[in-house]
Amino acid sequence: MRNTMRTLFILLGALVGLAGTYLVHLGDRYGLPWLMIAVATLASLYGLGWGLLSAAAAWGLDWLLNPNGHLGFAAAILLISVLIADLIGKDLRRTYRRQQEVTTQLALLVAALEELSSFHGREAILRVLPELLGRYGEGHVSVWQPQPEGLKLLSAVGLDARTPTLLPDSGVVGRCALEGRLCYLPDVRQDPTYIAAPQSGIRSELALPLKERGQVVAVLNLERSHPFNKRELEGLERFARAVSLQLSQLSERAELQFLNQLSASLDSASTLSGVAERALALLVQALGMDQGWLWMQQGSRMVAVAGFGGMDEVEEIPYGQGLVWQVYATGRPIYAQNYRDIPQALSRFRGAIGGVVVHPVPLPNQERPRIVLSLYQDSPRRWRESEQDLLAAACRTLGLALEGVLAAQQRDVLIALLREAAEAQAETVYENLLQAAVRMVPGAEAGSLLAREGSRFRFKALLGYDASLKALSFSETEQLRWYSGALQDWQRGEPRILSTNHTDLKQLSGEGLGEAGRVKEIAANLALPVVYRGEVLAILYLDNLHDPAAFAEDSLHVARFFAAPIAALLHEVRYRGLLEQAAATDPLTGLSNRRAFDQRLEEELKRAQRYGQPVSLLVMDLSGFKQINDRLGHAKGDEALVQVAQVLRASKRDGDTLFRWGGDEFAALLPHTDLAGAVAAAQRYAEAIEKIRIEDLELGVNIGVAAYPGDADDSDMLLRQADERMYRAKRCGVSVLKA
Structure with a gap:
């Protein structure tokens, strides 16, 4: 104008x-x-x-x-x-x-951009574009979204109702989506890949990529009866770039808002399952998934911490199966359009799951992700880079929240152990301590605890191993050999890791453990010498029977965290044990007393009943002791009793327990021994006692023998039977009455 x-x-x-x-x-x-x-x-x-x-x-x-x-x-x-x-x-x-x-x-x-600025979501912007461009003079305008099966029509203006709603990846729209650049056909009749629409009169087609943070999320397609000139092409390309910029900004803003919401929600959760449930609920909703799970590695299993949206029957995944273990092994996330197309997919879920992502949740000091997130949907899904960025940031946020919860959980476990130890028996303390260590130290699935008894170490608790190992004991030199580390590290209580990737564990352990030790099955071993005031009180061994790389720096970190409290706890148990031993020990001979006998008899009998093994009892009454006491005095009588205790100790087998009931009466418990073996042991003890001389006076003994299960079913009957046979031997004038 x-x-x-x-x-x-x-x-x-x-x-x-x-x-x-x-x-x-x-x-x-x-x-x-x-x-x-x-x-x-x-x-x-x-x-x-x-x-x-x-x-x-x-x-x-x-x-x-x-x-x-x-x-x-x-x-x-x-x-x-x-x-x-x-x-x-x-x-x-x-x-x-x-x-x-x-x-x-x-x-x-x-x-157009002024109008688009009033929309706050990707879908809303993409849906309104055809109407907006149609209003400004463009006739046939459509927006297509990439899907696993092709390109799906999202919205359109001016298209015939017979236009297909799904396009293959070929053609102008498909090429634009795959190549991420403008595709223009001045004359569609000259291009064999052109997919003709039902309406006639179309001369030119222009496809513009709409990107979100660098990735094509949709294609804007325009069709005309006349060609686009150069200035129109440049303007529309600038328009597409402006829309892409707005989509990227919206995506970044939505990601930031989501992460703030996720962080605020996780901050108010105080338990592992609580954190997991909140994270899953928000992620499933934000990504439009159907269900999700958070898994934690515990030894040879991936255990479900929490689930959201179904599949409640899944509680754990065995070692090496499925995508969760693959992510654990590689540390890299897996995004799949269709679960059924993945070779590692679990067969029972192939038909139920479409799109899937399995993502590691990073925690500090972890070489391998021991916590893994998995999200599923029923239909196939093509994953956008913005969604991958969102998940990576969300998993980092989740990892920080879980780190705090796990640290608090470790403290609670130690507090509970210390509280329970004040009243529990030593055996219970050992068992609880080992179970807590296997549960809390990453990578552990089995283990053992050996405590010092004098100069040797003996198994006190076992998890995943046969109880027969408790009969074995080892010198400190033997334990140092298995520790396979520097002496100063042993004395300092430094944990160490051995793996079959670098060490022949079977050769290192020797033959002492036998089949019960399962040395051939151990893939990785973590040893923690428990040190208190410069002395190794115990050794905690944790094992993984499947994965040579199961233990890493995070395992050592948790082991070090446990070391000092465990040392204090075991010192207290040891000190209390010494007090109990003093209360259960005869001060003259150093043998266990009648109180200890009553307790030990019940324990051995229950163990024998549990494992179907025999146990025998010897009841001994000295002869000639009264004469020594009367003629030579009480001091000589005490000397005679001390010598009896000494020869009994020298004659006993490993595993046998000796007692002084009081006066001139003694007893012995013989685990894993039937009646014939017990009679042989009694004769050996009798021969040793009869060699004792106190000046010119001799000692003798009468021994009664009884065995479970042949002679008795309970402790009272076993004791009564042995006592009767002892009196019969005395009446018959023999040391041992052969049954």
Whole structure:
């Protein structure tokens, strides 16, 4: 409009100038220039045709006003003016048209972006685009989203109802999605890959990628009956980039908002399952999934910490099966469009799961992710990079929350152990301590605890191993060999890791443990010497029977955390044991007393009943002791009792327990021994006692033997049977009455 008004003013001025020259009677000389101005203006603005037409009109006007003038000269001058003005005006007209196109495109871009700014979600923006562009002059506009099976129509304007809603990856739209760049067909008839729509009259097709953080999330497709010019292509490409920028900004803003929401929600949870449940609920909703699980490695199992949305029957996954263990082994997430296409997929879920992601949850000091997140949906899914970025950030946030909860859990376990130890029996303390260590130290699935007894170490608790190992004992030298570390580390209580990847554990252990030790099965071993005031009180061994790389720096970190409290706990148990031993020990002979006998008899009998093994009892009454006591005095009598205790100790087997009941009565418990073996042991003890001389006086003994299960079913009957046989031996004048 502004250019039109300017042209009218120029023409009006030329006419006024022409009229003025004739009013002052100068028209024959100066009228022609004003006509040249008018003709040149029209030729430069509207082209050669308008210029020639206006030149003819001007010549005619000049002839009417000045019929006696030089009409040929005037025609030549006007023609030359038209030609020169047209040549000059071509560039002006071209520049003007470009400016108009750019202005139109900028108006479209600004108006569209202003409208798009009121939408706050990816889906909303993509759905409104066809309507928006259709409103600004584009006829057939559609938006397509990449899916596992092709490109799915999201929204459209101007398309025929018969247009397919799913396109293959071939064609203009497919190429645009795959290549991530503008694809343009000036003439669709010249391209064999063009997918013709039901409507006719389409000449050109333009596909523009819409990206979110660098990845194509949709394709904007425009179809026309005439080609797009260069300026239109540039403008629409700029528009697509602007939309992509807005999509990226929305995605980043949504990710930040989600992470803030996730962090706030996890901060208020105080348990492992509570943190897991909240994280799963938010992630499943944010990503539009159907269900999710959080798994934690415990030895050879991946145990479900929490689940959301179904599949309640899944509680654990055995070692090496499924994608969870693959992520544990590699530390890298797995994104799959379709679960059934993955070779490692669990067969029972192939038909129930479509799109899936299995993602590691990183914790400090972890070489392998021991916590793994898995999300599933029923239908196939194509994963966007923005979703992968969101999941990576969410798992880092989740890992920080879980780190705090696990640290608190470890403290609670130690507090509970210390509290229970105040009243529990030593055996119970050992068992609870081992179970807690296997549960809390990453990678452990079995273990044992050996405690110091004098100069040797004996198994006090076992998890995953046969109880027969408790009959074995080892020297400190033997334990150092198995520890396979520096002496200063042993004395400092530094934990160490052995793995079959680098060490022959079977050769290192020797033959002492036998089959019960399962040394051939151990893939990795963590040893923790428990040190208190420079002395190794115990050794905690933790084992993994499947994975040579099960233990890592995080395992050592937790073991070190346990070391000092465990040392204090075991010292207290040891000190209390010494007090109990003193209360259960005869002060003269150093043998266990009658109180200890009563307790030990019940324990051995229950153990024998549990494992179907025999146990025998010997009851001993000295003969000749009264004569020593009466003739030589009580000091010599005490000396006789001490010597009896010494020869009994020298004659006993490992595992047998000796007691002094009081006075001149002694007893022995013989585990894993039947009646015949017990009689042989009694004869050995009798021969040893009969060799004792106190000055010129001799000692003798009468021994009664009874065995479970042949002679008795309970402790009272076993004791009564042995006592009766002891008296019968005394009446018969023999040391041992053979049954």
